[in-house]
Amino acid sequence: MKKIVFALGLAIAVALPALAQAREVTFTTELLNYGGDGAYVALYLTDAAGNYQGTLWVAGKKSKYYKHLSGWARGSRLNPAEYDGLTGASITSGRTLKITLNLDDALIDSGHEIRIDTAVEDMRDNRADVAVPLTIEGAGKAVAGRGYVRSFRYDF
Amino acid sequence: MLRQLHGLPGLLASLFLVTLAITGAVLALAPAIDRAAAVIPPDGEVSVAELAGRVVEHYPGTEQIVRGRSGGVIVYYSRDGQPGADLVNPLTGEGVAPYEPSAFFIWIKDLHRSFLLDDAGRMLAGVMAVVMLLVCISGILLLVRRTGGWKAMIRPLAGTGSKRIHSELARFAVLGLLLSALTGTYMSGQRFGVLPETSELGPAFPAEVSGGQPAPVGSLSALSDVDLSELRELVFPYPNDPQDVYSLTTSGGSGFVDQATGELLKYQPRAEGSVFQQWIVSLHTGEGLWWLGLILGAAALMVPVLSVTGITIWWQRRRSSGQLPDNADASQADTVILVGSESNATWGFARELHTSLNKAGFQVHCNEMNALADNYPQASRLFVLTSTYGDGDAPASARRFMARLSDFRAEKNLTYAVLGFGDRQFPNFCQFAVDVDVDAALATKGLSRLNAVELIDRCSASQFSEWGDRVGELIGTPLALTYSPLQSATVKLELVERADYGIAVQAPTSILRFKSAEQGGWTKFLPKTPRTLPSFEAGDLLGVMPPHGEAPRFYSLASSATEGIVEICVRKQPGGLCSGYLHNLKPGDHIDGFIRHNPGFRPAIGNIPIILIGAGAGIGPLAGFIRKNASRNPMYLYWGGRSSQSDFLYQPELGRYLEDQRLTGLNTAFSRTDKGAYVQDRLMQDQSHVRQMISTGAQILVCGGRDMAAGVRLVIEDILKPLHTDIETLRAQGRYLEDVY
Numbered sequence: 001m002k003k004i005v006f007a008l009g010l011a012i013a014v015a016l017p018a019l020a021q022a023r024e025v026t027f028t029t030e031l032l033n034y035g036g037d038g039a040y041v042a043l044y045l046t047d048a049a050g051n052y053q054g055t056l057w058v059a060g061k062k063s064k065y066y067k068h069l070s071g072w073a074r075g076s077r078l079n080p081a082e083y084d085g086l087t088g089a090s091i092t093s094g095r096t097l098k099i100t101l102n103l104d105d106a107l108i109d110s111g112h113e114i115r116i117d118t119a120v121e122d123m124r125d126n127r128a129d130v131a132v133p134l135t136i137e138g139a140g141k142a143v144a145g146r147g148y149v150r151s152f153r154y155d156f
Numbered sequence: 157m158l159r160q161l162h163g164l165p166g167l168l169a170s171l172f173l174v175t176l177a178i179t180g181a182v183l184a185l186a187p188a189i190d191r192a193a194a195v196i197p198p199d200g201e202v203s204v205a206e207l208a209g210r211v212v213e214h215y216p217g218t219e220q221i222v223r224g225r226s227g228g229v230i231v232y233y234s235r236d237g238q239p240g241a242d243l244v245n246p247l248t249g250e251g252v253a254p255y256e257p258s259a260f261f262i263w264i265k266d267l268h269r270s271f272l273l274d275d276a277g278r279m280l281a282g283v284m285a286v287v288m289l290l291v292c293i294s295g296i297l298l299l300v301r302r303t304g305g306w307k308a309m310i311r312p313l314a315g316t317g318s319k320r321i322h323s324e325l326a327r328f329a330v331l332g333l334l335l336s337a338l339t340g341t342y343m344s345g346q347r348f349g350v351l352p353e354t355s356e357l358g359p360a361f362p363a364e365v366s367g368g369q370p371a372p373v374g375s376l377s378a379l380s381d382v383d384l385s386e387l388r389e390l391v392f393p394y395p396n397d398p399q400d401v402y403s404l405t406t407s408g409g410s411g412f413v414d415q416a417t418g419e420l421l422k423y424q425p426r427a428e429g430s431v432f433q434q435w436i437v438s439l440h441t442g443e444g445l446w447w448l449g450l451i452l453g454a455a456a457l458m459v460p461v462l463s464v465t466g467i468t469i470w471w472q473r474r475r476s477s478g479q480l481p482d483n484a485d486a487s488q489a490d491t492v493i494l495v496g497s498e499s500n501a502t503w504g505f506a507r508e509l510h511t512s513l514n515k516a517g518f519q520v521h522c523n524e525m526n527a528l529a530d531n532y533p534q535a536s537r538l539f540v541l542t543s544t545y546g547d548g549d550a551p552a553s554a555r556r557f558m559a560r561l562s563d564f565r566a567e568k569n570l571t572y573a574v575l576g577f578g579d580r581q582f583p584n585f586c587q588f589a590v591d592v593d594v595d596a597a598l599a600t601k602g603l604s605r606l607n608a609v610e611l612i613d614r615c616s617a618s619q620f621s622e623w624g625d626r627v628g629e630l631i632g633t634p635l636a637l638t639y640s641p642l643q644s645a646t647v648k649l650e651l652v653e654r655a656d657y658g659i660a661v662q663a664p665t666s667i668l669r670f671k672s673a674e675q676g677g678w679t680k681f682l683p684k685t686p687r688t689l690p691s692f693e694a695g696d697l698l699g700v701m702p703p704h705g706e707a708p709r710f711y712s713l714a715s716s717a718t719e720g721i722v723e724i725c726v727r728k729q730p731g732g733l734c735s736g737y738l739h740n741l742k743p744g745d746h747i748d749g750f751i752r753h754n755p756g757f758r759p760a761i762g763n764i765p766i767i768l769i770g771a772g773a774g775i776g777p778l779a780g781f782i783r784k785n786a787s788r789n790p791m792y793l794y795w796g797g798r799s800s801q802s803d804f805l806y807q808p809e810l811g812r813y814l815e816d817q818r819l820t821g822l823n824t825a826f827s828r829t830d831k832g833a834y835v836q837d838r839l840m841q842d843q844s845h846v847r848q849m850i851s852t853g854a855q856i857l858v859c860g861g862r863d864m865a866a867g868v869r870l871v872i873e874d875i876l877k878p879l880h881t882d883i884e885t886l887r888a889q890g891r892y893l894e895d896v897y
Binding site: 035036050062063064066067070071073074077078122123124125126127128146147 | 219220232234237238239241257259262355356357358360361391394397400403
């Protein structure tokens with residue numbers, strides 16, 4: 001659905017200057033029919049200790065609601081430079097978000113984790129609705145979320 | 157212009173507005189329902205720390221505690237990896253019920269704000285809010301113009317049917333609708349970036365936290381300082397992450413709480429703009445203001461009725477001002493009739509004049525006054541029939557007349573006659589026809605008067621017919637004008653009972669009780685003839701068709717439709733055609749009658765004293781008001797007759813009413829037996845009491861003959877003097893009503 005060339009945030013670029021190999025990764029997030037308004041969804045990368053590394057995608061345009069994506073909000077410190085150009089519309093109940101990004105090879109199988117925070121108006125906030133390691137082995141395997149995510153998978 | 161502004165958007169948007177209103181009314185219940193389900197401790201009794209401590213005991217996996225605007229506390233938790241949400245009792249921390257937003261309300265909400273059409277629908281809903289705003293404002297202005305001033309808005313309204321319902325309901329609902337429309341417009345304007353929006357990101361996460369051993373949530377000092385009533389939301393730290401913090405949002409602002417030290421970090425008070433926005437949302441939704449929600453919901457429920465009655469009014473207006481048969485072209489006509497009408501009553505007279513002149517061989521052109529042509533080349537006669545609207549203004553179909561008159565070129569031999577219609581009881585009787593210069597303006601245009609301006613009181617058919625006779629003489633063709641109101645579809649009434657008084661004192665007066673004669677039988681399935689009378693109340697009028705096709709005469713009703721009888725009190729006039737006819741009726745005889753509503757003559761609702769004053773047969777509606785006084789409001793009757801032996805009308809009934817307190821006081825005067833006392837004398841004798849009642853807001857209703865009414869006015873003016881007020885003032889407040897014949 002959405003295809004963009006992705007260069008992870010400056011932090012990662014600086015941290016891993018020697019590595020230039022990249023590959024295309026598709027992230028597919030299917031939501032439950034939770035029956036509320038459009039969901040705000042943040043996909044982001046953390047290190048093994050859960051420390052924020054960079055933003056992959058934010059669904060939902062109104063920044064005043066971003067604080068409800070609390071894990072991501074804390075990590076990114078809601079600095080617009082962290083998510084500039086990586087935002088889209090909020091996701092309607094039951095629909096699927098599919099995004100394709102170019103990821104550095106160095107991020108794979110190196111203890112990094114993909115996390116998804118979700119929030120819906122007048123309903124619960126889900127910090128780490130999904131938290132899965134980014135590995136070669138994990139590719140193509142769907143996992144269920146704890147909150148509004150019915151299933152999430154990434155494919156190389 | 158104002159009317160188009162009110163009607164056109166209303167008509168086009170009514171379907172959407174009705175949808176918004178009904179869904180809005182349903183949503184308005186939500187705050188009250190939520191409030192009823194919530195356990196709400198008094199302010200200052202439970203702190204957020206206490207609440208969180210209790211909740212965690214029952215829900216170890218608590219992730220988030222939210223206090224809804226209606227006071228309900230919801231806990232979002234995770235148990236064995238499964239998410240859940242419960243409504244909890246803040247006093248114990250125990251779950252009350254699983255919390256699940258109602259799918260129905262969510263759907264209704266979606267329908268309300270976007271017609272289930274996402275952004276396009278939201279935009280439409282926003283446009284509808286603006287339309288509603290326009291309709292409300294133009295409606296208020298229309299109502300002000302119609303009633304004759306801002307102060308008059310709270311008085312009883314005149315008019316009947318759809319028009320009455322429309323303005324009564326609108327008067328009740330308009331403030332609520334205005335508030336809903338205004339806040340809805342604001343919210344929509346913000347959403348689509350037309351109005352500025354304060355978007356508050358809240359404070360940034362603290363860079364440093366103590367990272368120490370987490371303390372129990374119930375012991376955190378920053379949370380102890382916040383009362384439950386101020387809480388909006390408390391988000392717990394991610395499990396086993398010592399670097400994480402509690403995120404706290406209160407009505408005053410937001411910040412973070414260190415999970416080891418309990419210190420409040422980075423607290424940021426809410427911006428003023430955001431507080432304002434929150435208020436707008438509350439005023440629109442009733443969140444946290446459940447009583448307002450119910451008021452707004454009730455107001456919204458009026459919208460479907462307002463739409464239907466509004467469309468009905470529009471349709472009636474279109475239809476009854478429509479084409480007349482044999483209407484000559486303006487350029488061909490030798491006779492022109494122009495009509496100024498607000499509620500179309502005047503059109504009935506115009507039609508009669510039109511038909512009559514047509515029959516006499518004239519080429520007649522009839523149109524509304526607004527359609528005044530630049531000239532009428534063939535015309536030698538111009539008739540202007542106009543009513544007066546509100547405070548002496550032009551009625552709807554004459555509003556542009558004065559402006560058009562400046563372009564009007566009169567032919568040399570054009571003569572004119574103005575006929576005004578109104579109600580003599582109102583101070584601005586026929587003011588538009590006379591004082592506001594329709595007559596004078598035509599004279600200054602160089603036209604010569606065919607006949608001086610004349611005034612018709614309360615659609616009097618006999619006055620109209622007399623005017624026709626005079627005009628007929630002037631134009632050399634007899635005109636037999638018999639006006640009968642458009643809506644006078646008559647019903648057969650059977651006399652069931654009569655009580656006769658006053659024969660001994662040469663004032664034969666009878667109380668006549670009728671019932672609807674055409675009930676049952678197979679004819680009731682025929683759609684053509686109305687078999688039952690429309691609803692009526694004491695004080696309304698019964699139109700009676702006298703024999704030989706005369707114009708109807710009107711009698712004040714002493715009964716209400718709910719009593720199942722039609723009761724009038726009739727004095728036999730010497731040589732009176734209709735009263736003589738009625739007096740000759742025997743039980744079982746039939747008459748043809750119809751109802752004319754007279755809502756301007758009703759006692760006020762509420763607990764203020766009502767002073768009823770009448771003489772002779774004028775007691776009819778007054779007795780009816782007393783009979784209906786089930787709530788035992790203070791009512792005083794001053795009534796004058798001739799002899800207590802002969803014409804004490806309603807004597808047994810009045811005795812009963814005094815006993816059961818429907819009537820508080822009765823004061824009678826009998827001119828033959830009481831040393832020539834009239835009802836005015838009784839008022840004078842009782843003046844301190846009357847004055848005292850008036851000073852506490854009493855309403856006066858007078859019913860009877862013209863001379864008696866004039867006498868009563870003199871006495872009441874005298875009584876009012878020490879209060880520094882006068883009848884005109886009371887009249888303007890709806891506190892001095894007359895039904896005079």
